[in-house]
Amino acid sequence: MTKQLVKVVTGISLLAVLIFSNNAKSDLIYDGDISPGVIFGSGNGNGFFVIDAQNDIEVALRAKVPYASEYNSDGAGNYNMLTGEHPRWGGVGAAWNFEFAINVNADGLNNEMFSNYLISLAIDLDPSIGQSFLMFDPVSVFADNAIGNNNSVAQNSMNIGWLMQPFDNSVAGIYDFVLTVTDITGADILAETRMTVNVTAANVSEPASIFILSMSILGLAIRRKLSQKA
Numbered sequence: 001m002t003k004q005l006v007k008v009v010t011g012i013s014l015l016a017v018l019i020f021s022n023n024a025k026s027d028l029i030y031d032g033d034i035s036p037g038v039i040f041g042s043g044n045g046n047g048f049f050v051i052d053a054q055n056d057i058e059v060a061l062r063a064k065v066p067y068a069s070e071y072n073s074d075g076a077g078n079y080n081m082l083t084g085e086h087p088r089w090g091g092v093g094a095a096w097n098f099e100f101a102i103n104v105n106a107d108g109l110n111n112e113m114f115s116n117y118l119i120s121l122a123i124d125l126d127p128s129i130g131q132s133f134l135m136f137d138p139v140s141v142f143a144d145n146a147i148g149n150n151n152s153v154a155q156n157s158m159n160i161g162w163l164m165q166p167f168d169n170s171v172a173g174i175y176d177f178v179l180t181v182t183d184i185t186g187a188d189i190l191a192e193t194r195m196t197v198n199v200t201a202a203n204v205s206e207p208a209s210i211f212i213l214s215m216s217i218l219g220l221a222i223r224r225k226l227s228q229k230a
Contacts (some may be wrong), residue, residue: 018195027206028052030075030194034060034101036108040146040155049101050077057117057191059179066097066157069122077145077195082202085169086159095162095170095196098123100138100179103150115150117190118182125164125201127173133174135205138179172201 027052035058038044049060050070063070063079066088072080081096102119105112119137126132138156139145145154160175161167180192 005165015070016050020111020115023180026193028077030062031073033048034058035103035106036100036149036153038155039148040099040157044157047071048073049099052191052193054123055190056104056106056112057181058101058106059191059202060101061177061193062099063096063134063195063197064099064157065095067161079197080140081197081199083162083170083172084202089159089209090162091117092165093159093167096199097157097159098177098195099155099157100177101155102179102181103149103153104138104142105149108149114154115151116184118184118186120178120180120182121177122176122178122180123160123163124174124176127171127175128220129174131176133176134180147166170201201210 030054031048032051033046035047038046049062051060084095085091086095119139120135121138122135124133132145139154142156145156147154175197178194181190
């Protein structure tokens with residue numbers, strides 16, 4: 001969970017892609033606990049993850065206010081956060097973090113490792129209704145992941161502002177995240193989870209808050225409708 005990761009992702013290209021794939025069909029688990037538990041950082045609790053568990057693989061995402069354990073989950077894969085900066089980040093980044101967990105040996109019975117799969121994290125860096133995804137392998141890109149279970153578990157807590165500079169943390173918007181594991185050829189999606197972070201303006205009048213929230217809900221509905229057509 002370090003700001004030096006801004007340098008790590010330098011040079012990774014932005015791709016405007018359609019992420020919501022129909023190749024993997026699974027019922028996502030909302031506000032769930034990950035296995036084998038949270039191993040990144042200290043004092044981080046389990047729970048409130050959006051989880052897909054199938055094919056002996058578990059992938060999970062959640063958003064959180066750092067050092068406060070505030071998740072603001074609606075129980076359906078959406079997290080509600082506020083604009084502004086977090087006092088710990090010195091003005092760099094958002095007031096919230098995104099957290100991911102990957103376990104490619106969920107039952108603990110095999111010797112599966114990351115090298116047997118293709119792993120991608122897609123992050124929509126466009127806060128508007130439009131989408132512009134940054135796609136990369138979080139296991140290889142993030143140098144400070146917490147790694148466990150013989151190189152079959154990776155977890156981390158990151159900030160979107162560390163990946164995108166300059167980042168305007170005063171802008172309200174909608175950010176989508178998709179975490180996918182495929183076979184080594186990339187042909188078959190084995191597990192895939194997703195979440196949406198709705199960011200509304202902090203310290204605004206009540207009418208303005210209602211308007212911003214309504215626009216966020218409208219934007220989310222439009223995205224879902226478009227993904228269903230794809």
